[in-house]
Amino acid sequence: MTAPSVSLRHELLDLLACPDDGTSLNGWDGITEQGFLTCGGCGRAYPVIDGLPRLLPQAMEEAPPSIGGGGGHEFAQKRQEMAARDAQVAMYDSNLPLRLFSLPEIPLTLHYLWLEPDVLMLEGGCGTGRMTAAFAARVRGLICIDFSAASLQAARAKLSPELAAKVLFVQADLCHLPLLSDAFDRVGSFQVLEHLPTADARERAVAELTRVLQARARGGRLALSAYRWGPPLSWGAQKEGHHEGGIPFFRSTWTELSRLVAPHIAVEQHTCALLYHYLLWGRKV
Ligand SMILES: C[S@@+](CC[C@H](N)C(=O)[O-])C[C@H]1O[C@@H](n2cnc3c(N)ncnc32)[C@H](O)[C@@H]1O
Ligand SMILES: [Zn+2]
Numbered sequence: 001m002t003a004p005s006v007s008l009r010h011e012l013l014d015l016l017a018c019p020d021d022g023t024s025l026n027g028w029d030g031i032t033e034q035g036f037l038t039c040g041g042c043g044r045a046y047p048v049i050d051g052l053p054r055l056l057p058q059a060m061e062e063a064p065p066s067i068g069g070g071g072g073h074e075f076a077q078k079r080q081e082m083a084a085r086d087a088q089v090a091m092y093d094s095n096l097p098l099r100l101f102s103l104p105e106i107p108l109t110l111h112y113l114w115l116e117p118d119v120l121m122l123e124g125g126c127g128t129g130r131m132t133a134a135f136a137a138r139v140r141g142l143i144c145i146d147f148s149a150a151s152l153q154a155a156r157a158k159l160s161p162e163l164a165a166k167v168l169f170v171q172a173d174l175c176h177l178p179l180l181s182d183a184f185d186r187v188g189s190f191q192v193l194e195h196l197p198t199a200d201a202r203e204r205a206v207a208e209l210t211r212v213l214q215a216r217a218r219g220g221r222l223a224l225s226a227y228r229w230g231p232p233l234s235w236g237a238q239k240e241g242h243h244e245g246g247i248p249f250f251r252s253t254w255t256e257l258s259r260l261v262a263p264h265i266a267v268e269q270h271t272c273a274l275l276y277h278y279l280l281w282g283r284k285v
Contacts (some may be wrong), residue, residue, distance in 0.1 A: 005165035006031070008141050012120075012168040015143065018042060019057045019178040028053065030168070052152055054171045055178035060147075077197040077248060078147065078173065084245025085127070085148035093128050093154065104274060106134055109190060112223040112269070112281040115139050119185035124174050124209050125192030129155025135188065136163040143179070145172040175204040179212045187213045187222040191277065194227040197248045202260055210264040216283040222265060223281040227251040228272050254278060 009030040016025050016037065023041030028048045035048040037055070047054050063075035085092075092098070109131060115121065115138035126132050126144035128151045136142050136159060144167060146152050152169045159167060172178050174192065187209050196202040206224075214220030229239050229251035240250040252260070254270070257278055261267065263285065270280035 008166065009168070012141050012143055015120075015180050015183045016053065016055065016170065017178050017180050018044065018046075019055050019172060019176040020044070022180075024180075025055075025178075049149075050153065051156070052149060052169055052171055053178075054149070056147065056171060056173055057176040060173055060176075074197055074201055077246075080246040081195065081197075081248065082147045084243075084247050085146075086150035088245060089128055089148075089150050089154045092151075093130075098130070101274070101276065102130060105190075106131055108271070108274065108279060109188070109223065109225070110134060110138070112279055113186055113188050114221060114281075115186060120183070121186040121188065122179065122184045122209075122212060124177075124187065124189035124205070125195075126155050126169070127151045127192075129158045131188075131190060132167070133159055133163055136167050139186070140166070142167045143170060143184075144168070145170045145174070145177065145179075147171060147173055175201055175208060177208045177212055181211050182214055182218075182220075183212050185214055185219055185221070187220075189224045190279075191225055191227070193224060194250050194252070195248055196250075199260075202250070203263075206261050206264050210284050213284050216266070220284050221281060222284070223279065224261075225277045225279040226257055228276060228278050229253050229256075230272070233275065252278065 013030040018039035018041055021041040023039050025037035025039055027038045028035035033051045036045045037053055038045045060075045063079050119139050120141045121135055121139045123135055123144045126146050132144055132155050149171050156169050189209055193202055196205050213222050242248055265282040266285050267280050267282040270278055272278050
């Protein structure tokens with residue numbers, strides 16, 4: 001790894017924090033594949049396994065997966081989805097309708113994010129990296145979080161060495177981001193919010209994504225997308241339910257989505273031009 005990417009690696013590492021108490025973490029060099037990051041507050045040692053810091057909140061580590069794909073405690077439902085996402089990596093990557101949808105979706109998303117070569121970005125819920133290379137190519141540094149370790153490994157494997165040197169992948173929960181506040185010039189989260197299992201969890205995810213975003217005065221800009229509820233998708237479809245493997249979903253009307261984000265995001269623009277989802281960009285309130 002070249003000298004500039006080592007210093008970027010340290011810059012990205014310095015943005016990590018304990019998901020339970022927000023204290024800085026020390027230990028791992030950001031380069032070796034195995035290690036530990038230890039919290040200076042609670043003392044918990046978070047493992048780094050195969051290059052991925054595992055920064056899940058304690059309560060999530062302890063929750064059993066919910067049985068039967070539905071209901072149960074929020075963390076149990078998340079554990080259920082984590083297991084399903086781990087198992088469905090190959091299926092997600094070979095989903096032809098999603099690949100076709102990506103053709104207009106990724107340029108539109110890039111337009112809303114307005115990436116620039118000097119920015120630091122967070123991708124919340126990067127999945128298998130469908131969009132990650134497009135982001136990494138346009139920014140100075142990128143942290144990608146997801147709670148599916150197998151998805152993160154798939155995303156990492158898709159990057160060229162040059163792009164991989166700019167990106168830190170971290171296993172984390174969107175509702176308990178292991179990141180310092182006001183740290184990122186850009187925050188993006190695409191096709192993730194609709195999978196948070198409760199209204200309360202969706203609200204906390206938006207609160208967390210905006211907590212780590214730079215203020216409006218410092219140029220912070222956030223873009224996100226979520227499943228849309230409205231014609232023609234509402235004809236014969238389900239507003240909420242579970243996909244295969246117990247993955248929860250919730251389709252929002254614009255009124256529901258704008259109410260959800262309003263306490264945290266001043267929306268500048270939104271579109272449902274691609275029908276399937278709403279895409280919006282805005283600033284921290
Ligand atoms: C439909 S995929 C979208 C992935 C990627 N953004 C894309 O557009 O292809 C949703 C992703 O969100 C992740 N996810 C869902 N809930 C999460 C949570 N609470 N914390 C972290 N990741 C979560 C899932 O593991 C999955 O990878
Ligand atoms: Zn701690």
